[in-house]
Amino acid sequence: MNTQPELILASSSPRRQELMREAGYQFRVMSPDPSVECGMCSSGGPAELVHELAMRKATDVVKQLLAEPRERDVVLLAADTVAECQGQILGKPANEDHARQMLELMRGRQHHVLTGICLWRLPLADADQQGTTEVSVVATTLRMDDISDDAIDDYLASGAWEGKAGGFGYQDRLGWIHIEHGSESNVVGLPMEKVTETLTRMQVFASPSEARIK
Numbered sequence: 752m753n754t755q756p757e758l759i760l761a762s763s764s765p766r767r768q769e770l771m772r773e774a775g776y777q778f779r780v781m782s783p784d785p786s787v788e789c790g791m792c793s794s795g796g797p798a799e800l801v802h803e804l805a806m807r808k809a810t811d812v813v814k815q816l817l818a819e820p821r822e823r824d825v826v827l828l829a830a831d832t833v834a835e836c837q838g839q840i841l842g843k844p845a846n847e848d849h850a851r852q853m854l855e856l857m858r859g860r861q862h863h864v865l866t867g868i869c870l871w872r873l874p875l876a877d878a879d880q881q882g883t884t885e886v887s888v889v890a891t892t893l894r895m896d897d898i899s900d901d902a903i904d905d906y907l908a909s910g911a912w913e914g915k916a917g918g919f920g921y922q923d924r925l926g927w928i929h930i931e932h933g934s935e936s937n938v939v940g941l942p943m944e945k946v947t948e949t950l951t952r953m954q955v956f957a958s959p960s961e962a963r964i965k
């Protein structure tokens with residue numbers, strides 16, 4: 752009998768799925784409804800925003816989960832990532848012009864990428880089905896070179912900005928965005944150091960053989 756809790760990644764982000772697979776975790780993917788991100792006020796700053804959004808995404812998927820029969824404990828992971836530059840919070844760009852504005856703001860400047868993660872343990876034998884949650888926010892500091900308009904145009908034409916907070920993908924190895932300090936995986940959607948530490952405490956372990964095969 753499998754005594755480990757079932758791990759659920761509450762995210763439709765391909766990069767988050769890849770990071771968890773690379774680390775050797777076995778998990779099921781469930782997607783939070785994108786509407787949970789609507790109407791959020793960011794006046795509290797980026798850390799408060801990603802904290803709240805990670806919680807909202809997790810809550811949405813817990814609701815979906817409680818509607819299905821379960822045989823074992825569940826541990827669920829949800830996350831939200833934004834960039835911040837000069838006090839402006841930069842989420843996923845709505846279109847190419849929006850992505851251009853973000854890149855123009857960040858060029859030649861230091862900026863931050865923050866990811867909020869919510870880990871939610873839902874035991875089977877929990878009468879009120881509340882479980883326990885742990886929320887953390889991790890920040891990474893980056894700097895973008897003072898790139899030309901042409902370089903921005905080329906990147907935008909590639910379409911690689913789509914669906915990425917701040918309008919760039921660090922994983923695209925652009926050569927003009929550098930990490931000054933902090934976690935690299937945090938930039939692309941999950942602070943794996945923090946995720947692994949918290950999952951280990953919740954008795955969820957990666958399978959070393961899976962990690963080696965990758």
Ligand SMILES: Cc1cn([C@H]2C[C@H](O)[C@@H](COP(=O)(O)OP(=O)(O)OP(=O)(O)O)O2)c(=O)[nH]c1=O
Nearest residue numbers: 762763764831832915916919920921938939940
């Ligand atoms: C900064 C940065 C972000 N990203 C991605 C990670 C996230 O998928 C996305 C930020 O949007 P999120 O709203 O955090 O996540 P999502 O909408 O893609 O997925 P879900 O809500 O279902 O979990 O930006 C990169 O892939 N590379 C980067 O360098």
